[in-house]
Amino acid sequence: MTTDVREAPGHQAVGHPLSRWTLAALTVGTMVGGGVFSLPGEFARSTGVVGAAIAWTLAGAGMLTLAVVFQQLSERRPDLGAGVYAYARAGFGRYAGFLSMIGYWAVAVLGNVVYWTLVMSTIGEWVPAFEGGSTVAAVAVSSAGLWFFHVLIARGVRSATAVNRVVTVAKLVPLLVFVVIVGIAFDPAVFAGNLFSDLRGGSVPAQLSGTIAVTVFVFIGVEGANTYSRYARRRRDVGWATITGFLSVLVLFVLVAMIGYGVLPMAAIAELDQPSVAGVLTHVVGEWGAVLVAAGLLVSVLGAYLAWSLMAAEVVVNAAREGDMPAWFARENARRAPVGALVLTNVTVQVFLLLALLAEDAFDAAVSLTTSMVLVPYLLSAGFAVKQALAARREAGPRWAGLLTVSLLAVAYTAFLFYGAGPQYVLMSAVIYAPATILFVIARRARRERALAPGEVAVCGLVLAMAVAAVALLATGVIEVG
Template identity: 30%
Template sequence: MDGQKKGIGKGELIALIVSSCIGTGIFGITSDVAAAAAPGPALLAWIFVGLGFLMLVLSLNNLSEKRPDLTSGIFSYAGAGFGPLGEFISGWSYWLSAWLGNIAFATMLMSSIGTFFPTFKGGQNLPSIIVAIIFCWLLTILVNNGVESASFVNMIGTICKVLPLVIFIIMMVVCFKAGMFTTDFWGRVANNASQGTTTGSVWEQMKGTLMTLIWVFIGVEGASVMASRAKSLTAAREASLISFGLLVIIYVLISILPYGTLTRAELAGMGQPAIGHVLQATVGNWGSILINVGLIISTIVSWLSWTMLPAETTMLVADDKAMPKVWGKVNAKKAPTASLMITAVLQTIFLFSLLFTDKAYEFAYSLCSAAILFSYLFVGLYQMKYSSAHQEWGQFTIGLLSAAFMFACMFLAGWQEVLLVSISFIPGFYIYYLACKENDRKVTTAEKWTMALILILSVIAIWLVANGTIAIS
C-alpha cells in the first residue's frame, strides 16, 4: 500500500530535482549546439536524447522501488547484476565523471570572471588555471573540514541559476524572428553565413550534438534518490517524471530559441558562457553582466556540492568492498580525506593540461559525458536482468531501450572520448586488485577477461592518440 509518510511534497520535490539537475552546462549549450546542428537536426537530437534519458529515469524509478535494499547509489545496481567488478567499473566511471565535471565548472567559472577581469578571458590561460586550482583546493579543504553546502547556500545558488535563465528565455521569445529561425532549417546549405558550423547530413548534425546534450542531463540520476524523500511512492514517481519533463522544456527552449535571434554562425562563434554573449548581442551589456554574475555564484555553489560527490562515490564503493578501505575512510568530521586529496591532485594535474587544449570546456565535458555513460549503461543492463528474471517484459523493454541508447551514444558520438576514458582503467584495475587482495577475494576468470578487454581498448586509445587519430588539442 502506498501509505502517506512524513517527507517532501510533490511540488517541493519537483523544485529540488530541477534545481539540482540544472548546472553550468545550460549556460554554454547555445554555441555548442549551433556549431554542430541547424534548428531541425537539433530538435531531432533533443527528441532522441530526451527519449533515451526518459528510459533511464523510468529504469531508475523501477529499480529504486523494486530494490530499496540497494543503498549504494546507481553503482549498487551494477554490483547486484554483475558482481564486484561491475560495481567498481560503474563507480570508477562515475567518480571520474564527477571530477571531470569540476574541470568544466572551473573553465566556465574563469570564463565568466573574464567578463569583468580581462586577464581571465577565455578561462584557460595560465592565470585562469592558477586561480581555478586555488578554488579547487579551498573547496577541498572546506569539505574535508566538514563544511558542506547548507540549504540556504543551495537556495542562493538556485536563485542565481534559475533567474538568469528565465530572463534569457523571455528575451529570446520577445526578440524571436520566425524568418531567421526557418532559414536553412535543416543545415544543408554551405555558404559564408554558415561558416564555422556543420552542414550537410541531418544525421551527422544530430551526432555532433549528442555529447553536449548528454552533458546537461548529467545529474538526472539524482532524481530517483531525491524522490525517495517524498511523502508517498506515487508522489515520488510523478515528481520524477514531471521534473524530467520540465528539464527537457527548459533545455530545448534555451538551446533552440536563439536560432531566431542571431544567425547560426554568430551563435556558433560565441565564447563561453554562450548565453551571456547571446544576451549581450541581443539586449546589450546588462544582459551579459546579469548572466555572468548569476553564473559565477551558482558555479561556486555547485562546485562545492560536486567536490563532495566524487568522494561520496568512492565511499559507497569502498563500503561494498569494491575499492580499498582507504578510499572510504573518514576523518573526525566524517569526510573521506584520502579520496578528497587524491581527487584534488588529479584535478590540479588535469587543469594544467588545459593549456594545451583549444577548447578546454568542451574537452572536459565531453570526457565527463563519456565516463558517465558506463554507469548509466549498467542501470539499463540490470533493469533488463532483473525484469527478465521476474518476467516483467514491459520493464525489460524499457531497460533494453535505455541500454541501447547508451551504447548508441558511445559508438556514434563519443567513441574517441570513450577510448580516452578507458585509459583511466589502467591504474583503476590495479586499485581493484588491491581491494580484492584486502578483502581476501580472488579475481574470477570472467573478471580477468573483462579487464583484459578494457585494457586492450586503453592500449588502442594510447596508440591512436600517439599517431594523431585522436586529437586532444
C-alpha cells in the same frame, strides 16, 4: 498502499524526510549546472533549427527511458541505496560495480573541470588573462578555488541537498529571464534563415553527431532524486520527482538552445565565447545581459560544484565500505567529512586542470570525455533493469512487460551513445578505467579475496587493451582530444 521509505529494507530512518518537491529540486539542481549556459553556441556550431529539433527529440526520448529506469529501480530495489554503483554491482558483479563507480566518480571530476573552465571563461569577458578559461592565469585561479572548496568541505560543509535548494532558484532566474527577453525579441525571419546548417555541411545525421555529447552532458544528474531516495518521505515520490524534474528541465533546455536561432544568424551564435547564453542576451539588451548571465552562472556553477564534489566523495566512500576501494578512502575526519575520498577527487581535478592547458578547447574536450564516462554507469543500470524485469516475469510480477520494454530501449539508447560519443573519447575513457583497476585489486587483496573472477579478467583485459590503444594513438597523433 503508500510505501514509507523509512520502513523499506536497507534504508535508514531520517528525522526530516524529503518531500516530493525537494526531491524534484534535487533532480533539477543536479542537471542544471554550467552546461545549459553553453547550449546556443554548442548547437549552432553543429546544426540548424531542423537538426536541433531532431536532436532534442532523440535526446529527450532516450533520456526519458533512463529516467523511467531509475524511477523503477528506486521502487523495486529499495535495498540498494548507492545508485549506479549498487545497481551495477548487484546485477553484474563487484568489478562491474567498481567500473560503474569509477565512471560516475570521473563524471563528477570532469564535470568540475568543466565548471572551473566556465567560471574562468565568464570572468574572461572582463579579465583578458582568463579568456577561454584554460590560460595559465585561469588554471592558477581555478586551482586556488579548488583547494579552497576542499578546505570548506573538510571543515564540515556536507549538505548537498541544502546547497541544491538554495542554488536551484538562483540558477533558474537568469535562464528564465533569458528565455522571456529573447522570446520577445524573437524574429521569425531570422529563425527561418537558420533552419538548415551551412557551417558543418553534410547530412543531418552527420550534423547530429556534434550535438550528442552536449545533450547527454546537460542531462547528467537525471538520477539525482534516486541518489537521495533513502531520504524520501514516500517511495513513490522518488519516481514522481525524477520524471517531473526531467520533463521540466527538458523544456528549459530546448527553449534555451533553440530560441537564439530567432535573434542571430547561426554563424554569429557559433562564434560566441562561452557561456554563449550571455552573448545572445547581450546582443538583445546590451552589456547588462552579460552581467546577469555571469552572476547566475557563477552561483549555479559554484553551487553545483559543491554538490557534485560531495557526490563524488560519497560514491567513493560507499565503494570503500563495501571493499571495492582501499579502506583509506572511507576515512572521515573529526567533523565527519570524507577526507580520504575528497583528497582523491580533488587531486584528480587538479591534474585535469593542468592538462586543460594542453587542450585546444578544454571545455569541449571535458564535455566529450565526461559524456563517455557516464555511459558505462547508465548502460549497466539499464542492463540491471532488464534483469529485474525478467525476474519479475518469472515471479509473475506486475508490469514486467512495460519495465522490460523501457529498459531495453534505455539499453539501446545508451549503446547508441557509445557510437555517437566518438571512438577517441570512448578509448580515452579506458585510460581512466584501466589504472583505476589497480585500486580495486589492492582493495580485494587487502581483504584476502580473489581480485577478479574469470569473467572479470576478460573484461579487465579488454579495458587494458583499449587504454594501451588510446595511448598509442594519442602518441602517434592518429587521434586528438580537444
